Amino acid sequence: MKQAFLLVAFFSFIVFFGCNSKDNAENLEIEYINLSFTTNQNETLEISLGAFQSEGSTNITKQAENYEVSKITFNEMGHLYYYKPSANFSGTEYVEITKSSSIGDNNINQKTIFRINITVATE
Secondary structure (H helix, E strand, O other): OHHHHHHHHHHHHHHHOOOOOOOOOOOEEEEEEEEEEEEOOOOOEEEEEEEEOOOOEEEEEEOOOEEEEEEEEOOOOOOEEEEEEEOOOOOOEEEEEEEEEEEOOOOEEEEEEEEEEEEEOOO
């Protein structure tokens, strides 16, 4: 009987504190930003995504399909997205980048979704 009580107490503790997650998205603020760029087949595009708060993450959530380089880096200027098309690719495609951030309280409460439309022209 004592083991059953301890087991119930343990699961009650897990349910009470486990469901009270700080990652709750009830106050999540989402901003959508559409950007369009044109580049040539042999050029590398560099796009500044701004200086972000240090708490959170920035990820490519929908990768471009025809690329030699498609990546996010961070330096003193902030987050930068680099794109270089695959050899012989011309046309239009897009990449989607999601930035999740916090005001410093470990709660993800801001999300910015960048949709970057890229037109690759022949030279």
